[in-house]
Amino acid sequence: MRSPQDIGGLPEGPVDPSEHTLNFWEKQADGLRAAVGSKGLMSSHESRRAIESLGHDAMGRLTYYERWTAALSLQMVERGVLTQDEIDAKVAQVRQRLVETGELELSAGEAEKLP
Amino acid sequence: MTRFEPGAKVRVREDCPPGHIRTPVYLRGKPGVVQRYFGAFGNPERLAYNLTGPKKDLYKVRFRAADLWPDYQGSQKDVIEADLYDHWLETI
Amino acid sequence: MSGHHHHDHDHDHDHPHAPPQPDDKVHSYHQILSIALKELLIEKGVITAAEVRQFIEKRDSITPANGAKVVARAWLDPAYRARLLEDGNAAAAELGFPITGTKLVAVENTSDTHNVVVCTLCSCYPRDLLGLPPAWYKSRAYRARVVREPRAVLREFGTELSDDVALRVHDSTADIRFLVLPQRPVGTDALDEEALAALVTRDSMIGVALLDGGAR
Numbered sequence: 001m002r003s004p005q006d007i008g009g010l011p012e013g014p015v016d017p018s019e020h021t022l023n024f025w026e027k028q029a030d031g032l033r034a035a036v037g038s039k040g041l042m043s044s045h046e047s048r049r050a051i052e053s054l055g056h057d058a059m060g061r062l063t064y065y066e067r068w069t070a071a072l073s074l075q076m077v078e079r080g081v082l083t084q085d086e087i088d089a090k091v092a093q094v095r096q097r098l099v100e101t102g103e104l105e106l107s108a109g110e111a112e113k114l115p
Numbered sequence: 116m117t118r119f120e121p122g123a124k125v126r127v128r129e130d131c132p133p134g135h136i137r138t139p140v141y142l143r144g145k146p147g148v149v150q151r152y153f154g155a156f157g158n159p160e161r162l163a164y165n166l167t168g169p170k171k172d173l174y175k176v177r178f179r180a181a182d183l184w185p186d187y188q189g190s191q192k193d194v195i196e197a198d199l200y201d202h203w204l205e206t207i
Numbered sequence: 208m209s210g211h212h213h214h215d216h217d218h219d220h221d222h223p224h225a226p227p228q229p230d231d232k233v234h235s236y237h238q239i240l241s242i243a244l245k246e247l248l249i250e251k252g253v254i255t256a257a258e259v260r261q262f263i264e265k266r267d268s269i270t271p272a273n274g275a276k277v278v279a280r281a282w283l284d285p286a287y288r289a290r291l292l293e294d295g296n297a298a299a300a301e302l303g304f305p306i307t308g309t310k311l312v313a314v315e316n317t318s319d320t321h322n323v324v325v326c327t328l329c330s331c332y333p334r335d336l337l338g339l340p341p342a343w344y345k346s347r348a349y350r351a352r353v354v355r356e357p358r359a360v361l362r363e364f365g366t367e368l369s370d371d372v373a374l375r376v377h378d379s380t381a382d383i384r385f386l387v388l389p390q391r392p393v394g395t396d397a398l399d400e401e402a403l404a405a406l407v408t409r410d411s412m413i414g415v416a417l418l419d420g421g422a423r
Contacts, residue, residue, distance in 0.1 A: 014363055032241065038258070044308075046164075051329070091243045106234060190371075196376065
């Protein structure tokens with residue numbers, strides 16, 4: 001089976017050469033991944049494998065750091081560092097806090113993804 | 116002692132194993148020429164699952180673009196090079 | 208890939224070297240998830256907030272200017288150029304750019320060979336020397352097409368190669384990271400290392416662009 005990430009030679013449209021400056025949260029996600037990696041809890045090999053496991057759909061639907069974040073979440077559960085219940089509870093808690101501080105402004109379709 | 120010297124003609128294994136693989140589909144079954152030896156590296160197919168195992172020799176292998184893509188539009192001199200592990204290469 | 212993106216990405220910062228400022232709003236589930244993972248991992252003592260900050264600062268401190276210094280030195284010093292082609296990690300470390308965990312290999316453009324780099328399987332990039340890759344390097348379009356129709360992709364970047372020039376596409380499938388050593392532009396004999404480094408672009412070190420005056 002062709003991995004979702006193994007795309008060499010497939011037909012695609014023109015390359016969009018525009019630059020994208022990383023948002024703060026994307027830099028955070030990058031730093032978070034690096035910090036976890038420095039503890040030996042997620043190698044680049046494990047990260048790639050976790051991203052592949054998100055499936056074909058994730059390649060089109062999620063942005064780069066969204067895939068990284070989903071992969072980190074999976075990896076922390078698989079390594080037994082966190083449980084899925086802990087993550088879901090914390091997501092609900094963070095969401096509530098952001099509502100209270102007025103910082104939450106979910107884009108269309110995002111609320112449905114919350115656990 | 117490595118299995119291949121620079122200049123060796125090889126073919127990428129035509130295989131489709133399950134799991135995390137670092138040999139792209141577009142190169143499988145294709146003929147190429149070993150350019151250089153990079154050293155022995157941890158096997159990513161096991162490291163991806165946090166498993167250990169013997170290191171694998173890594174080679175730079177050159178493929179003619181025209182061998183990969185029969186309708187290739189560029190120059191006949193154009194090549195694609197990829198880094199491939201020993202266990203994905205067979206002698207031809 | 209930004210082209211498919213459904214979120215608001217209009218938060219680009221005007222000063223890329225200023226400390227990152229928090230985004231005004233949280234727009235997506237994955238942003239919430241990222242915050243949640245960070246807080247949980249800190250609460251459990253797996254990582255500290257300072258460590259995350261240090262990694263962000265380290266990442267911000269690495270820019271294509273580092274690679275440009277390596278290239279300019281290689282243009283000026285034949286012995287350094289030879290060391291760079293022999294052992295990229297050691298040559299980069301000489302100039303104060305340590306590269307850990309991956310092997311850096313420099314590939315040299317000449318009047319009859321042009322090199323371009325891709326990672327078709329993910330987005331492997333010499334981050335320790337050039338910083339984070341541009342968005343297009345990570346895009347499906349670039350990764351899928353540059354091994355299939357490299358000259359057409361280069362043309363989209365405004366780079367036209369003569370058929371006499373052999374094109375080498377390097378697919379970083381494993382533990383190797385590639386740096387293209389571009390050709391030194393003609394008419395630059397009088398320039399010093401700093402002035403030469405200022406001419407070297409990120410895209411020329413990936414291989415999608417030539418430098419003005421380079422051979423075609």
